[in-house]
Amino acid sequence: MGRPLNKKYFGNRNTGSTTTAADNGIGGKGVASVPVTTAGSYTSRPTISFSGNPDLLSGVAPAATITSEVLSAAVSGTQTGTYVVGDLLTITTSDGTATAYVATLTGSAVASVNFTSTGASRGSFQALTAATTTGGSGAGVVLTLTYRAKEVLITDTGSGYTTTVPTTTLANNAGGVVVGTVVMTTPVANTTAVGSGTNPEPAIIAQAYTGSSVKQADIVKQVARDRYKINTSDTSGTPIVATLKSSIATQVGDMTINATDSSTGTYWVTKLTAHKATIVPNTGTLFPLINGKAQQVPWSFSAATNSTVKIDNG
Numbered sequence: 001m002g003r004p005l006n007k008k009y010f011g012n013r014n015t016g017s018t019t020t021a022a023d024n025g026i027g028g029k030g031v032a033s034v035p036v037t038t039a040g041s042y043t044s045r046p047t048i049s050f051s052g053n054p055d056l057l058s059g060v061a062p063a064a065t066i067t068s069e070v071l072s073a074a075v076s077g078t079q080t081g082t083y084v085v086g087d088l089l090t091i092t093t094s095d096g097t098a099t100a101y102v103a104t105l106t107g108s109a110v111a112s113v114n115f116t117s118t119g120a121s122r123g124s125f126q127a128l129t130a131a132t133t134t135g136g137s138g139a140g141v142v143l144t145l146t147y148r149a150k151e152v153l154i155t156d157t158g159s160g161y162t163t164t165v166p167t168t169t170l171a172n173n174a175g176g177v178v179v180g181t182v183v184m185t186t187p188v189a190n191t192t193a194v195g196s197g198t199n200p201e202p203a204i205i206a207q208a209y210t211g212s213s214v215k216q217a218d219i220v221k222q223v224a225r226d227r228y229k230i231n232t233s234d235t236s237g238t239p240i241v242a243t244l245k246s247s248i249a250t251q252v253g254d255m256t257i258n259a260t261d262s263s264t265g266t267y268w269v270t271k272l273t274a275h276k277a278t279i280v281p282n283t284g285t286l287f288p289l290i291n292g293k294a295q296q297v298p299w300s301f302s303a304a305t306n307s308t309v310k311i312d313n314g
């Protein structure tokens with residue numbers, strides 16, 4: 001068959017997730033970010049979880065936490081000394097610090113603070129533990145904090161997502177935090193480096209009949225001009241050999257790779273080398289059969305042109 005395709009085109013160039021150092025053969029995308037659209041107001045931090053299984057076998061589910069910042073503070077305590085407007089009060093917890101600006105006084109005692117004036121800081125907190133207050137021109141002021149969501153901290157990007165975009169669920173959310181649609185990582189073609197959870201490489205997406213129906217397949221290795229070792233959710237991690245077909249896979253051992261032209265027409269790939277794809281028209285008309293024979297067309301993972309096709313990847 002000549003030289004097989006470089007493994008950089010397959011999922012086994014990607015490490016799988018930010019918590020996995022080894023190359024565990026997973027392609028696809030992970031979670032890049034989740035925007036906070038309503039910061040809310042709370043004293044007990046909400047938790048966030050994801051729904052939606054990875055598309056590829058052995059894909060890793062993402063994980064995240066809510067990073068908090070101080071929204072406001074209620075003033076109490078038996079105060080002594082003479083506080084002045086503009087004093088900066090340092091708020092310390094076991095997890096971080098914030099700085100309050102003394103905004104108003106009742107006599108020489110602090111009446112209110114804010115976190116927006118010069119020198120103030122809302123801080124950044126993961127665990128909302130007991131706070132102590134120091135600083136300023138007096139002593140004894142106590143600040144009871146209310147927090148809001150600052151950001152969603154992605155602790156594990158996850159991996160193995162190609163078409164599925166996970167959805168989020170917030171629990172312990174009496175404060176009304178709202179988050180937006182999950183943003184996925186964008187696979188980037190690297191030349192030599194193995195991919196990672198935060199910078200996954202694109203991998204060929206194939207479909208294969210490996211059990212009772214067609215499933216998305218993760219290619220492990222090319223073994224012949226039109227045959228590949230693949231995994232799907234049916235193979236339980238033990239690869240099987242499947243053969244490229246120029247039609248929908250209908251029986252065990254059939255697989256398809258899809259190509260798309262610049263007019264969104266589709267083709268079945270019957271042979272793939274590092275530079276050329278042999279393609280049979282499905283809905284596409286730009287590259288018809290010539291005298292009954294399939295054309296060989298340059299391919300890439302990026303947008304198709306009038307002379308190239310795009311191979312499904314993720």
